Amino acid sequence: MKLPAFDYAAPATMAEAIELLERHGGDARPLAGGQSLMPVLAFRLAQPSMLVDIGRIPGLDSIEIGEDGVRLGARVRWCDILEHPSLRSVHPLLVEAIGHVAHYPIRNRGTVGGSLAHADPAAEMPGIAFTCEATMVIAGRAGTRMVAARDFFTGPLETVIGPAELLVEVRLPPWPAARRWGFEEFARQRGAFALAAVAAFYDERDGVAIGVHLGVIGATGVVQRLPGAEAALEGRPVDAPGIAAAVAAARAEVDPPEDAEASSAYRRSLVGTMVERALAAATAR
Numbered sequence: 001m002k003l004p005a006f007d008y009a010a011p012a013t014m015a016e017a018i019e020l021l022e023r024h025g026g027d028a029r030p031l032a033g034g035q036s037l038m039p040v041l042a043f044r045l046a047q048p049s050m051l052v053d054i055g056r057i058p059g060l061d062s063i064e065i066g067e068d069g070v071r072l073g074a075r076v077r078w079c080d081i082l083e084h085p086s087l088r089s090v091h092p093l094l095v096e097a098i099g100h101v102a103h104y105p106i107r108n109r110g111t112v113g114g115s116l117a118h119a120d121p122a123a124e125m126p127g128i129a130f131t132c133e134a135t136m137v138i139a140g141r142a143g144t145r146m147v148a149a150r151d152f153f154t155g156p157l158e159t160v161i162g163p164a165e166l167l168v169e170v171r172l173p174p175w176p177a178a179r180r181w182g183f184e185e186f187a188r189q190r191g192a193f194a195l196a197a198v199a200a201f202y203d204e205r206d207g208v209a210i211g212v213h214l215g216v217i218g219a220t221g222v223v224q225r226l227p228g229a230e231a232a233l234e235g236r237p238v239d240a241p242g243i244a245a246a247v248a249a250a251r252a253e254v255d256p257p258e259d260a261e262a263s264s265a266y267r268r269s270l271v272g273t274m275v276e277r278a279l280a281a282a283t284a285r
Contacts, residue, residue, distance in 0.1 A: 003041045010053040018141055018164060020052050026163030028052050032075050035102075035110035036118035060113070060168060065090050070172040074113025082107065091175045093132070093201055096183045097124040103191040113167045116152075119159050122193040122218040124185075126153060129170055130223045131199045131215025137169035144168070153223045179203055180238075182281030184274045185217070188261070194218035195262050198250075198274035200282055202238070209238050214246070214275060219256045219267045228253040229275060243279045247272040 011017040021028050028050040031037060040046050054060060060075035063084055070091050072081070081087055081098045088095045101107055101124055115125040116136065129136075134149045138161055152159055161167055185197035196219035202209040212233045214226040229250040236242045256267035 003038070004044065004047045006041075006048055007050040008053065009050060010056050012056050014057055014139055014166070014168070017052050017054055017057060017166060018139065020050065021166070022141060022164035024048075024050050028163075030054055030117070030166055032114040033077060033109040033111040034114070035106050036114050036120070040118075054166065063087070067174065068171070069174045070094070072112045072170050072172070074111065074116075074166070074168050074170075076112045078107035078110050078112075079104075081112075091172060093175075093181045093183055093199060094128055094172065096181075097128050097185075097197075097199060100124055100183075100185045100194070100197070106191075112170060116170060117159060117161055117167050119153050119155075119157050119223070120193075121156055121221060121223045124194075124197070124217060126223045127197065127215050127217035128199055129172075131201075131213050131225060132172050133213075134173070135171040136167055137171065138162075138165050139168045140165040156221050176203060180282040180285050182278035182285075184277040184281065186270055186274060196256075196267055196270040196274050198271065198278045200275065200278035202233070202282065204238075207237055208235050209233050209242070210235070212246075214250065214278075216250075216254060216271055216274075219271050220254055221257055226250050226253060226275070233279075238279060238283050243276055246279060247276050250275045 009020055027048055029048040031051045031053045060073040062073045063076055064071040078098050078101050115123050119126055129149045136147045136152045138145050147160055179201055181201035183199050185194045187194045194217055197217035199215040202212040212230040214229050216226055229246040232245040232249040233242050251268050251272040254268055254271050256264045258264045
């Protein structure tokens with residue numbers, strides 16, 4: 001499908017990029033990898049007057065690992081995460097989830113910032129950021145501001161990023177080496193959007209689960225966690241009865257949409273199955 005007409009700019013600095021966005025009064029769009037933006041333009045879901053290519057701005061493709069966790073620049077590509085020599089040991093849940101993203105050409109171009117700014121609830125990165133309680137770093141004329149993932153996503157394909165702002169970094173909290181985790185995804189075919197996926201992790205103390213996090217991807221209209229299922233497992237052993245309680249709670253608290261891909265009842269059941277598999281994988285680690 002033919003793209004709409006637009007102007008193009010490739011600023012060399014963050015200040016120049018923000019000035020261009022501000023000058024166009026919300027009628028410009030940042031361009032990173034383009035794997036989310038190009039289909040949006042092709043289907044005329046957006047018709048900006050200008051694309052601001054952030055590919056020349058230094059520092060946005062960095063991956064930093066430190067005592068405060070993992071910092072991913074907005075222009076970090078999926079293949080950069082998958083090929084990083086240390087990330088799988090430092091944050092295995094992140095790497096496992098990104099391994100499910102689409103196909104090689106998209107993983108070679110798609111970016112962390114593009115996915116988060118697009119905020120598709122069926123995409124892996126928004127789900128991981130939300131489940132792991134990440135912090136987004138957003139730059140504007142007044143400087144940078146930090147926004148917790150729970151406040152960043154405001155709805156399907158909606159975030160708090162202003163028209164003259166750029167998402168420049170996502171920060172994931174430290175990941176204890178002994179943490180138990182699992183990620184399970186079901187799609188009709190490899191590389192397709194998930195009908196349902198679940199990211200799960202918890203720490204273990206005296207034989208019981210502490211700090212249970214369960215996030216669902218693809219099966220609901222917004223990025224979300226499963227607080228009922230988390231509460232059902234918190235403070236108890238992750239054994240067959242504990243997992244069964246979490247599965248029942250997860251199925252009770254999700255309200256999946258009905259569409260051509262699957263019925264609401266099917267997706268609800270699938271969420272429970274993904275919770276069960278993710279927790280079973282976690283106990284095996």
